[in-house]
Amino acid sequence: MGKTIIISNRLPIQLQISNGNIDAIPSVGGLATGMKSVHSGNESLWVGWSGLTQEDTPPELEKDIDEALEKNGCAKVNLSAEEVEGFYFGFSNRTIWPLFHYFLEYSEFELDFWNTYREVNRKFADAIIEKSSEDDVIWVHDYQLMLVPQMVREKRPNTSIGFFLHIPFPSYEIFRTLPWREEVLQGLLGSDLIGFHTYDYERHFLSSVRRLLGLEVSFNDIYLDNRVIKVDSFPMGIDYKKFKTAAQDHEQNKNTHKSDLQKRLDSHKASAPDTKLILSIDRLDYSKGIAKRINAFEYFLNKYPEYKEKVRLIILAVPSRSNVPQYQLLKREIDELVGRINGELATVNWTPIWYFYRSLPFENLIDLYTSSDIAWLTPLRDGMNLVAKEYIATRTDKTGVLILSEMAGSAYEMNEALLINPNNFEEQADTLKRAITMPEEEQKSRNTFLQNRLERYNVEVWANEFMNALKQKKEGGDDFISQKLSKDILQDIDKKYTKAKKRLLFLDYDGTLVGFHKDPQKASPDDELYSLLDQLQQQENTTLFLISGRDKQTFGRWFLPKKYNMIVEHGVWISTDGDDFKLLEKVKDEWMEKIRPVLESFVDRTPGSFVEEKNYSLAWHYRNTDPDFGEKRANELNTVLTSLIGNDDISVLNGNKVMEVKSSNVNKGRAAVRMLGEDSYDFVMAIGDDWTDEFMFQELPDSAITIKVGLKKTQAKYHVENTKRVRELLKRFA
Ligand SMILES: O=P(O)(O)OC[C@H]1O[C@H](O[C@H]2O[C@H](CO)[C@@H](O)[C@H](O)[C@H]2O)[C@H](O)[C@@H](O)[C@@H]1O
Numbered sequence: 248m249g250k251t252i253i254i255s256n257r258l259p260i261q262l263q264i265s266n267g268n269i270d271a272i273p274s275v276g277g278l279a280t281g282m283k284s285v286h287s288g289n290e291s292l293w294v295g296w297s298g299l300t301q302e303d304t305p306p307e308l309e310k311d312i313d314e315a316l317e318k319n320g321c322a323k324v325n326l327s328a329e330e331v332e333g334f335y336f337g338f339s340n341r342t343i344w345p346l347f348h349y350f351l352e353y354s355e356f357e358l359d360f361w362n363t364y365r366e367v368n369r370k371f372a373d374a375i376i377e378k379s380s381e382d383d384v385i386w387v388h389d390y391q392l393m394l395v396p397q398m399v400r401e402k403r404p405n406t407s408i409g410f411f412l413h414i415p416f417p418s419y420e421i422f423r424t425l426p427w428r429e430e431v432l433q434g435l436l437g438s439d440l441i442g443f444h445t446y447d448y449e450r451h452f453l454s455s456v457r458r459l460l461g462l463e464v465s466f467n468d469i470y471l472d473n474r475v476i477k478v479d480s481f482p483m484g485i486d487y488k489k490f491k492t493a494a495q496d497h498e499q500n501k502n503t504h505k506s507d508l509q510k511r512l513d514s515h516k517a518s519a520p521d522t523k524l525i526l527s528i529d530r531l532d533y534s535k536g537i538a539k540r541i542n543a544f545e546y547f548l549n550k551y552p553e554y555k556e557k558v559r560l561i562i563l564a565v566p567s568r569s570n571v572p573q574y575q576l577l578k579r580e581i582d583e584l585v586g587r588i589n590g591e592l593a594t595v596n597w598t599p600i601w602y603f604y605r606s607l608p609f610e611n612l613i614d615l616y617t618s619s620d621i622a623w624l625t626p627l628r629d630g631m632n633l634v635a636k637e638y639i640a641t642r643t644d645k646t647g648v649l650i651l652s653e654m655a656g657s658a659y660e661m662n663e664a665l666l667i668n669p670n671n672f673e674e675q676a677d678t679l680k681r682a683i684t685m686p687e688e689e690q691k692s693r694n695t696f697l698q699n700r701l702e703r704y705n706v707e708v709w710a711n712e713f714m715n716a717l718k719q720k721k722e723g724g725d726d727f728i729s730q731k732l733s734k735d736i737l738q739d740i741d742k743k744y745t746k747a748k749k750r751l752l753f754l755d756y757d758g759t760l761v762g763f764h765k766d767p768q769k770a771s772p773d774d775e776l777y778s779l780l781d782q783l784q785q786q787e788n789t790t791l792f793l794i795s796g797r798d799k800q801t802f803g804r805w806f807l808p809k810k811y812n813m814i815v816e817h818g819v820w821i822s823t824d825g826d827d828f829k830l831l832e833k834v835k836d837e838w839m840e841k842i843r844p845v846l847e848s849f850v851d852r853t854p855g856s857f858v859e860e861k862n863y864s865l866a867w868h869y870r871n872t873d874p875d876f877g878e879k880r881a882n883e884l885n886t887v888l889t890s891l892i893g894n895d896d897i898s899v900l901n902g903n904k905v906m907e908v909k910s911s912n913v914n915k916g917r918a919a920v921r922m923l924g925e926d927s928y929d930f931v932m933a934i935g936d937d938w939t940d941e942f943m944f945q946e947l948p949d950s951a952i953t954i955k956v957g958l959k960k961t962q963a964k965y966h967v968e969n970t971k972r973v974r975e976l977l978k979r980f981a
Pocket residue numbers: 257275276277278279281389390413414483567568629630631632633
């Protein structure tokens with residue numbers, strides 16, 4: 248494997264030009280702060296936007312800028328002011344950000360934004376292609392670049408591409424409102440591995456993929472043409488050691504070196520030793536629930552007035568996306584709220600809220616974390632929230648209480664924190680009281696658990712887990728046991744075919760020779776297929792069988808005039824040389840009376856499903872139902888049927904979006920083996936796509952060439968991607 252290329256909109260440093268000099272300022276925000284540790288410890292290149300627009304960049308500084316970035320292991324993607332407007336402030340932060348954080352009313356669906364987003368994603372993809380080679384591993388980050396994986400895939404089909412979403416993925420009901428929802432999903436599916444912070448985001452994503460693209464999803468694998476895309480959750484950690492060491496150094500140096508902020512915090516502590524400091528740090532973003540938090544603080548002071556002058560709320564709100572109107576409104580709202588509450592409640596000795604609207608250097612963050620008795624973080628929705636983790640990591644004596652919104656991704660891993668619903672003021676007021684009065688022993692015991700976990704699952708482990716999962720995918724660590732039909736294998740098959748004296752071919756129909764259709768009757772053979780089968784049929788010393796679960800009436804209509812050999816209903820009926828269908832197996836049908844009403848009751852309760860009645864079997868089809876609901880009902884039906892069929896000699900077959908009840912002694916494998924015994928064949932091939940074809944793959948002798956259509960777990964030796972490939976393969980013989 249080559250080097251790792253990290254791609255995100257924001258680089259770990261932002262460049263600014265003042266008086267002809269280039270200043271590199273560390274970026275704020277969890278993606279940059281978290282990934283920075285991963286980047287610095289590795290041989291990686293980080294590609295992103297420098298923070299400067301093309302218009303801001305004097306041509307004579309171009310070289311210096313590249314050098315400044317290179318020094319930090321970075322390379323830039325140039326964006327014009329117009330592109331930044333449409334791509335970053337527009338589609339990323341006025342469409343996707345509010346939508347994915349459930350602020351539907353803020354989400355703007357502007358075609359211009361979307362067009363610029365696409366163009367800029369293309370720029371990022373081109374930059375990746377330019378700066379990487381085929382064997383590099385590409386790790387794309389976040390919602391600003393959701394189309395990049397597919398754009399890179401088109402040019403680099405074999406490169407390993409991972410994608411990580413740092414923000415929540417919304418439920419299908421919300422995501423479906425996006426006019427470009429399919430394109431976004433397709434963009435993401437260019438990846439080999441897609442990571443989310445939590446299982447909830449992962450399952451929302453899978454649900455959208457199933458419902459909007461109709462793709463097959465099995466556990467956390469998505470099957471798309473010739474690829475399997477893995478989806479998993481990897482909760483991002485922090486650079487635990489960095490925060491812990493910084494806090495220890497801070498403690499050790501407290502007598503020799505103190506920042507101005509720390510001096511102010513200390514003097515406050517000295518003047519009011521009983522007063523508790525409550526800290527909140529966030530980018531100034533509506534998703535962080537800052538305004539609600541301030542209201543909840545007022546509510547708390549009114550509910551428990553005994554805490555007036557005994558608590559102080561420090562709010563560090565970091566300027567963010569200030570070109571977006573909602574952020575400007577929020578800034579005004581918070582300014583006013585803080586002003587009003589301080590004005591109403593302050594006393595000569597006490598200002599309830601200290602409010603900072605700025606970004607602070609790392610050293611000052613440590614001052615705040617280590618000096619605060621309580622961290623109070625109340626996002627209304629937050630992908631992860633690293634501040635919560637950073638606060639805990641700096642508590643070297645293990646004291647301190649974390650109050651955390653259950654809407655933050657980090658809440659899933661931080662059960663020992665006091666978890667609250669940010670919309671519940673009553674609960675928050677009580678929780679604040681509980682935090683203020685929490686005995687030290689309890690604080691230490693809770694934080695011990697939290698710290699141990701954060702130390703173990705730190706950002707390095709997080710990144711390694713993601714990269715290892717990606718690597719495993721690349722090395723074919725999937726569950727497949729079949730091989731792709733490579734050129735060499737195909738040539739070998741050709742040779743065997745030519746050399747053979749007697750050949751026997753079994754071809755499944757639906758999903759193998761033709762694609763699926765909502766109405767199975769419409770998946771009829773086309774001219775190309777007829778002509779292909781005709782040619783195979785006419786080959787000397789070749790016996791061709793169409794082998795299907797379909798009923799004999801349909802196959803009779805389609806293929807009897809052609810005199811193809813056919814085995815239908817999984818092996819109940821056989822027709823050779825255009826003769827009428829004959830029973831191949833003796834089967835019972837009395838059980839059908841008992842099972843039919845059960846299936847019909849499932850049809851009534853599952854819109855879109857229907858029952859197909861064959862001579863000796865009953866099939867419940869659910870291809871046209873809501874995919875999640877259909878699967879759920881299929882599981883239910885399986886349980887019901889298993890208990891019903893008990894001692895009867897019947898079994899349930901789980902096909903591709905169909906459950907079929909039929910006699911146990913009938914299956915394609917048994918039928919194929921019977922045909923094999925009719926002559927001495929020295930070339931046997933079976934091709935099929937679903938579960939019912941596995942009987943053939945299992946029961947035919949080892950020497951048989953067995954081929955699965957699509958990438959799924961199988962007993963077949965080889966696989967091909969789709970029906971088109973099957974036809975291409977058959978054309979070689981014809
Ligand atoms: O780049 P900006 O527009 O200034 O925004 C800063 C970052 O905000 C978001 O951070 C997210 O990532 C964190 C780490 O995974 C996570 O803890 C947090 O919940 C997320 O909101 C955004 O996703 C990044 O792309 C931005 O760079």
